[in-house]
Amino acid sequence: xxxxDQAPSRSMPNLLHVLPAFADEAELRLxxxxxLNSNTINKYELITETGHLKLDRVGYSSLAYPFAYGCIPRxxxxxxxxLDIEIVNVTEPLIPGSIVEARxxxxxxFDDGGEVDDKVIAPCLLGSGTWEPVQTKIVIxxxxxxxxxxxxxxxxxxxxxxxxxxxGERGKVFSFEPEPRNFSILRANVSLNNLTNVVLENKxxxxxxxxxxxxxxxxxxxxxxxxFEPHRxxxxxxxxxxxxxxxxxxxxxxxxxxxVQGHELKVLRGMQKMIESNLDHLCCMIEFSPGLLERxxxxxxxxxxxxxxxxxxxxxxxxxxxxxPDLVPVDKTLLRKLGAEMIKVRKVDFSNDLLIFFSANAxxxxxxxxxxx
Numbered sequence: 001x002x003x004x005d006q007a008p009s010r011s012m013p014n015l016l017h018v019l020p021a022f023a024d025e026a027e028l029r030l031x032x033x034x035x036l037n038s039n040t041i042n043k044y045e046l047i048t049e050t051g052h053l054k055l056d057r058v059g060y061s062s063l064a065y066p067f068a069y070g071c072i073p074r075x076x077x078x079x080x081x082x083l084d085i086e087i088v089n090v091t092e093p094l095i096p097g098s099i100v101e102a103r104x105x106x107x108x109x110f111d112d113g114g115e116v117d118d119k120v121i122a123p124c125l126l127g128s129g130t131w132e133p134v135q136t137k138i139v140i141x142x143x144x145x146x147x148x149x150x151x152x153x154x155x156x157x158x159x160x161x162x163x164x165x166x167x168g169e170r171g172k173v174f175s176f177e178p179e180p181r182n183f184s185i186l187r188a189n190v191s192l193n194n195l196t197n198v199v200l201e202n203k204x205x206x207x208x209x210x211x212x213x214x215x216x217x218x219x220x221x222x223x224x225x226x227x228f229e230p231h232r233x234x235x236x237x238x239x240x241x242x243x244x245x246x247x248x249x250x251x252x253x254x255x256x257x258x259x260v261q262g263h264e265l266k267v268l269r270g271m272q273k274m275i276e277s278n279l280d281h282l283c284c285m286i287e288f289s290p291g292l293l294e295r296x297x298x299x300x301x302x303x304x305x306x307x308x309x310x311x312x313x314x315x316x317x318x319x320x321x322x323x324x325p326d327l328v329p330v331d332k333t334l335l336r337k338l339g340a341e342m343i344k345v346r347k348v349d350f351s352n353d354l355l356i357f358f359s360a361n362a363x364x365x366x367x368x369x370x371x372x373x
Contacts, residue, residue: 014051019073023101034070034094134320146170147254157186164195178204178237204239207270225261227296241270256284262292279358289351290339301339305332316355
């Protein structure tokens with residue numbers, strides 16, 4: 001029978017005490033205990049003494065937490081609590097109380113009533129130790145010191161930081177992110193890493209200059225869209241053609257990454273001069289999402305494929321084989337068939353990355369480099 005007069009222990013072993021801070025210290029992978037998901041106004045906290053989750057407070061505004069949120073075990077911040085961590089680039093809900101692995105990409109410092117309250121920023125790295133591991137290996141294999149890169153749809157800066165490190169002081173990375181909150185984190189991450197070869201622009205790239213609404217996803221901070229989404233909140237953003245932005249920049253562009261949720265065709269139409277000036281060495285990694293393309297503009301799938309056909313570009317489907325990049329050549333007929341099928345069944349969120357070379361010289365050069373991986 002339970003002893004009702006026995007006071008419970010004030011401290012008992014729990015994940016905060018026994019789980020190490022690092023899942024792999026050599027690779028700087030952290031263990032993270034999830035406290036709450038994004039898009040909630042409920043604030044949960046892990047009780048240090050017992051390891052239980054407690055509802056700390058309920059927000060009284062429509063402003064929800066933008067990221068999944070948690071803490072790092074066996075750490076203490078200056079406010080006397082475990083070090084907080086914001087888990088970004090999560091596309092599916094995480095279960096509060098679960099453990100995920102993450103790698104630090106930035107830190108934000110807050111003054112909370114006179115106490116320092118640091119917030120670690122980290123992408124969820126479930127099982128792989130990196131974000132988009134296959135694409136990351138491709139970028140690492142391709143880029144060299146002194147090259148110039150364009151990152152369109154930079155989000156919080158994973159590829160911007162990676163490309164900056166690879167190209168070094170003699171290279172340059174132009175990074176475009178229109179959404180204000182993502183851009184503020186992008187800017188902080190560039191500053192925290194002391195990157196001097198990055199040019200940041202809080203703008204979208206398109207085929208015209210002006211302003212448009214950006215429709216914001218409440219669940220996925222990488223799914224904001226310029227295409228009309230009637231049930232989403234929105235904010236006004238500036239946009240311009242890449243050709244206009246690069247006017248006067250005489251150096252070669254070697255690599256371009258583009259992830260803009262269906263706006264890819266308009267981006268391409270606004271950078272034709274840049275492509276024509278860099279045909280012999282330009283490689284592009286572009287997201288292919290037929291449903292989102294068609295949502296932006298009728299018949300844009302066909303126009304997207306015709307754009308590359310006009311340059312006789314070589315297109316490769318990025319796949320994975322035994323943990324390594326597997327570049328599968330695809331023709332326009334296959335992409336057209338696949339895209340049409342996805343549109344027919346209204347699978348809007350289907351996407352896959354394509355690697356595109358605008359000349360045989362560019363393809364041969366990059367494949368030689370990849371062979372040395």
